[in-house]
Amino acid sequence: xxxxxxxxxxxxxxxxxxxxxxxxxxxxxxxxxxxxxxxxxxxxxxxxxxxxxxxxxxxxxxxxxxxxxxxxxxxxxxxxxxxxxxxxxxxxxxxxxxxxxxxxxxxxxxxxxxxxxxxxxxxxxxxxxxxxx
Numbered sequence: 114x115x116x117x118x119x120x121x122x123x124x125x126x127x128x129x130x131x132x133x134x135x136x137x138x139x140x141x142x143x144x145x146x147x148x149x150x151x152x153x154x155x156x157x158x159x160x161x162x163x164x165x166x167x168x169x170x171x172x173x174x175x176x177x178x179x180x181x182x183x184x185x186x187x188x189x190x191x192x193x194x195x196x197x198x199x200x201x202x203x204x205x206x207x208x209x210x211x212x213x214x215x216x217x218x219x220x221x222x223x224x225x226x227x228x229x230x231x232x233x234x235x236x237x238x239x240x241x242x243x244x245x246x
Contacts, residue, residue: 191226191242198237202229209243219244 192209202220210219222244223229235241 190245192245194241194243196235196237196239196241200235200237202235205241205243209245211245 194205194209196205202223203216206216206219206223210216210223223241224231226242226244
């Protein structure tokens with residue numbers, strides 16, 4: 114009799130088996146649906162792409178942004194100078210920069226304001242802002 118009861122409990126047509134199968138499907142479906150998984154993957158991709166774009170723009174605009182927010186000492190008047198062949202930052206700072214200030218500070222400010230790197234060479238025709246205060 115016990116064997117009969119067990120075989121009935123595991124029979125595909127029994128209500129107990131169908132109930133257990135339904136519960137197993139419900140437990141499986143409690144996770145994400147394929148559509149929700151695709152949405153989550155798409156959102157993650159969009160956010161990752163946005164971060165890459167922001168970081169890339171930050172790297173490109175680093176010199177320009179640094180020039181805008183360098184320090185309160187950089188606020189003031191500037192003169193725009195067009196670079197001629199043979200010009201150097203040192204000579205431009207001496208000719209157009211503020212009198213009585215260390216030329217090294219003026220060269221540093223020119224680099225900061227114009228987003229120039231330490232070893233960047235000047236190109237004839239390039240326009241630079243030179244602080245006059």
